[in-house]
Amino acid sequence: MAFYYFPKSMEKLISYLMKLPGVGPKTAQRLAFHLLYAPEADALGLAEAIKEARAKVKRCQNCSNLTDEAYCPICIDATRDAKSICVVEQPGDVIVMEKTGEYKGLYHVLHGSLSPLEGRGPKELTVDLLMKRLAEGGVSEVIMATNTGVEGEATAMYLARLIKPLGIKTTRLAHGVPVGGDLEYTDELTLARAFVGRKDL
């Protein structure tokens, strides 16, 4: 007697759902049942939305951020300060920065960090595109907002060495105690950086 499982088309759906991050067999099964029982417009809408996003979303020709158009909304926004470029690793980081409301300049999305171990060199990132933007002139400051891990720091250092000879100010986001964070729960490295970066009151 053959072992009975789900209908073939449902098994196929489950196997595709299991490729999503954080989705195991149980969750995939639950999602598959949901997609079968949900209103048809929701299930087919998701299928269409995946196809549409894959077809439409591309990189901004200027800053490499994700966009449906040739240029992203930030690059074509004339009210933004074109003299400043904030370099981030991922498109999601742009959203995070924008939510602070602090920054009015432009961005550059690297799409990763330098990682010799994972075979990501400058060619795999959008470094050439960044240097081309800077060579065109008009930029007075590049803010490195790469992540604070080893790879992000190395990427920031590498870019700073490339950019400084152009006479452009290169800065790094400040390290320090998180706002609302207890000193007691702040790790030593962060605290040491906060000391070094202390300011007059």
Add this chain to the structure above:
Amino acid sequence: MAFYYFPKSMEKLISYLMKLPGVGPKTAQRLAFHLLYAPEADALGLAEAIKEARAKVKRCQNCSNLTDEAYCPICIDATRDAKSICVVEQPGDVIVMEKTGEYKGLYHVLHGSLSPLEGRGPKELTVDLLMKRLAEGGVSEVIMATNTGVEGEATAMYLARLIKPLGIKTTRLAHGVPVGGDLEYTDELTLARAFVGRKDL
């Protein structure tokens, strides 16, 4: 200055992903990035799999279990014992029962339990179809394997009252201490049922 967010097609994808059970804004965003960066075959494969499952999966004309064909693999399996029908609430319960390897009969999937509060009466379940199967004769036992909550118990009682006049044996899965379960951690109701159902050694 307009608040910048994701490209429109990506926002749409995120909003559809947020309709999935257990998926909030953060997870939806992570899944959307994954679907954009994953190999094209994986992302478009998922979209196709959703469409295919919605188009193909239907209810078995005999037992209402999910199937791609007119009848499910269990109903057309001549080696199964057609004298016995196990009544479950959901298609997923069939899988659970099959995994035990204990049961060789057929199934009937109710697609829910009786719930006056949620407006589910016998007409919303596949009760008529079950009674039709039983009226055709040849079935000697109906095993109620509905869930053990109030609704599942009420559904089992209701069906038993309908079926008994037909002279068909109606049974319920045994309640008792879970195998490998500590007595200490077994709730009183389960323990009381285990007492009532005790067996000779």
